[in-house]
Amino acid sequence: MKSKENQKIQSGKRKVTKSLTKTLERNTESGEAKGKGKTEPSNLDPIFPFRIIFVFFFTLLFQCQSSGDTSLSNTKATKNKIHKEILSRWETLSPSSIQSISYLYMMGDGETHSGQIGNLSSGKRYRFKIGSITKLFTGISILQLQDAGKLKLDDQVSKYLPEIKSMRSKKVGYREITIRDLLTHQSGLPSDLAHGFFLPPDSTEEEILKSFRSLPKSVSNLERNEPGKIHSYSNLSFGLLGNIIERASGESIEGYFKKHIFEKAGMKETTLLEFLRESNLIPGYSGLFWKTQTIRPVIRDLTAGSISTTGEDMGLFMKAFFKSKQNKGLLSAVSFAEFHKSQVGPKANFEMKLGLPVLKNHYEVDGKTIWFYGHSGSLPPFFADLIYDPKTEIVSFVVGNTLGLQTGNLKGRNTEIMELLWEEKMGIRPEPILSNLSEKKETVFGEEGYYISPMGIHEYKKGIPPKLSLMGFDVGLIEKENRFGIDLRVLFGLIPIRDPKIDAMRVEFEVWEGNSIFTLYDKELPKGAAGIGVKFTPDNRFPDEMYFGTFFTKEPFAIIPKLKLEKDKRGFPLLTIYYELGGMENFIQVPCQWESQNTLRILGYGRNLGETFTLGIKNERPFLFYSGGEYEAP
Known part of the structure; x- marks a missing residue:
């Protein structure tokens, strides 16, 4: 005799089979509709939501032999539907955009389901x-x-x-x-x-x-x-x-x-x-x-x-x-x-x-x-x-x-x-939870000025609505649940961008160790996972003019092939760090503070922040020493 808990699970499974069938039918219909000119909702990266603006503007057992065993037959049919659904989702990314994909899933029954799709998917197995x-x-x-x-x-x-x-x-x-x-x-x-x-x-x-x-x-x-x-x-x-x-x-x-x-x-x-x-x-x-x-x-x-x-x-x-x-x-x-x-x-x-x-x-x-x-x-x-x-x-x-x-x-x-x-x-759909609501009776507004986070430099401006720069673009902040949601508009602010990933984002200002900070997060990105934005005040102190410019490493296959140091008009030395990854170049800009005659510190807390680099002269030419390597002026 089944326990009440097992009965509940089995009942839930019967319900979800119907739900799953409907889901698959909807997905099939949307796929067919896509070919008729309808567009599929965008699926933006939930782990790095800060790339949303960049991406927008630069559009990454066996077969049952017994017809009387309906339970086993239904289970097999459901598994087949799930497998087809999973394959269809991966195939939308390969091979046109992603050349090859290897996947694995387990449904909690001890069985593994794996495969490879895209180029080189037949013949010898690839790692x-x-x-x-x-x-x-x-x-x-x-x-x-x-x-x-x-x-x-x-x-x-x-x-x-x-x-x-x-x-x-x-x-x-x-x-x-x-x-x-x-x-x-x-x-x-x-x-x-x-x-x-x-x-x-x-x-x-x-x-x-x-x-x-x-x-x-x-x-x-x-x-x-x-x-x-x-x-x-x-x-x-x-x-x-x-x-x-x-x-x-x-x-x-x-x-x-x-x-x-x-x-x-x-x-x-x-x-x-x-x-x-x-x-x-x-x-x-x-x-x-x-x-x-x-x-x-x-x-x-x-x-x-x-x-x-x-x-x-x-x-x-x-x-x-x-x-x-x-x-x-x-x-x-x-x-x-x-x-x-x-x-x-x-x-x-x-x-x-x-x-x-x-x-x-x-x-x-x-x-x-x-x-x-x-x-x-x-x-x-x-x-x-x-x-x-x-x-x-x-x-x-x-x-x-x-x-x-x-x-x-x-x-x-x-x-x-x-x-x-x-x-x-x-038998039930899991729903991501937004970080716990702060015990605040009203939204906390940040201090106007500049902030630094692992995403780069941000400027916060008060107004109706207040604005925060993310990836170089100003987004409006709308009060939601004692914090802020994001209002992203394009074409001179006339056209709002409606996307569930953007709608789920939250910005929250508070004080941490005496510093005004903000956090950016959503249901799938826990608060703190992306680091914190810490307010800083430019002090208008700069090293000698000879150290401003672009510096290159002689290291072959360098992850950071070059650095650029500038005198930012906002009142601080600005370091641009260029990354060479997988044949493509990316960069991040970080503000610095002049600590001594030959040392600058990158401001902020978090990944690649709070670290120092030194200035020097070699062969009568200026160089920077950063992250274990020397970078020379041309």
Whole structure:
């Protein structure tokens, strides 16, 4: 006899089957309508909502044999419909815009469904780079070593990497950095060590490992900020974690991953390094309209983002990972729980919750809160996304090999599929929750002036409505729920842009540690995940005129090929940092403050903010020293 709870679930499943059928019919109709001239609602990137304006203006088991077993027949039919729906959603992105996609999904019944679509989808199997999803494997390795008694999460990093003691501190009296700090991106270390990040595409495994093992020594010339003060995403931290894994285990990093994760899970087509006989790394492509094949991305910070794998292997990984709940998988049950536990983070994290190191997003189901876990990975031109629920064991994963206008849609589409799978399994649709309403009786307006965040420089102007610049465009702020919603208009402010992603955005002003700040977030981007915008006041102090201009590095395959220092008319030195990623160039502009005769500090808190660069003369020409590398004037 079924319990009431099971009866409820089964009843819900019958309802959702009808709902799903209607959903599929609607999707089919919309697809047909699309061919008749109707347009499909835009699907803008929910993880990086700040790109919305940029994108807008620059338009990335078996078959049942018994006709009497209707329950099994219905289940099979429903699974087939779901599979067709998922494929159709991925096929809208490939092959026209994204050359190839590898995917994996699990519906909580122990079965895995995976495949590859697009170019090179037949014949030999190809691996894809999954970028920062590698960080989950690094976190699992650290917890395995804790299970084995070889380290503890709250050990000081200097116990394993004594080189870190040679780093300069911004201020005297900072506490020691712990392994947990590294795992949760709150170590106070620089976000990256740009110099040497990308290696030549023909690098041998020996050369890659030598570079990887040089990281601890390379930090000696860097400055560290206060640990535990603010979340600042750091690839450097995870490169150092990989070195801790080697030193604590006594094994090479590739050997450790292979023995303790890949082989244990049965993953035969996955590698941390670059070469594997069983499969090839698929070529990558980039371009807004015409796609060009890019060089193979090889990075020094292996444990921050170097794994390449297939959808099938990711299914094997997730199955082995879930078995940890019974102490039969990759971790002990205790460590599996710790991996997903909300870690204590800086106050500036606000609503953002991190595991070790998964990002947690909360949803509402029947008045109750549930959590989805996951991580994205970007090693251009590759982009990957993983979302899962460790309780139901529902998973959706995707990776593409093309950097272009459709790239950002991979994350949004993967979220849609995860929600669809969860609804089919549990009988009810999960709804993202907007961050908790502030306990304020009225909207708090910010202070007029300039703000700096990981997105760049923003100006806030009071008015009706007040305006805030995002990505170089002024958007109106409309009071909603004791904070602000965004009003985006084009063509001289005459035409409003109506999009659910824009409508869901919220801007909130408040005071943090005596500073006026703002946060930008929505239902799928927890408050604090994008960092904070901190008000700053220009002081009109500038270095010597000789240091203004463009500076270039001689480093081949540099992630930052050039820097530009200008005297901004608003009253501060302005640094433009140019990034070369996957064959395409991007940049961010940040305000600086002149600290001494030869040192400037980038203002703000968060990724690539709060760091210093120095000025000097070499061969009678000015140069800048930034993120471990020298940049010379032409």
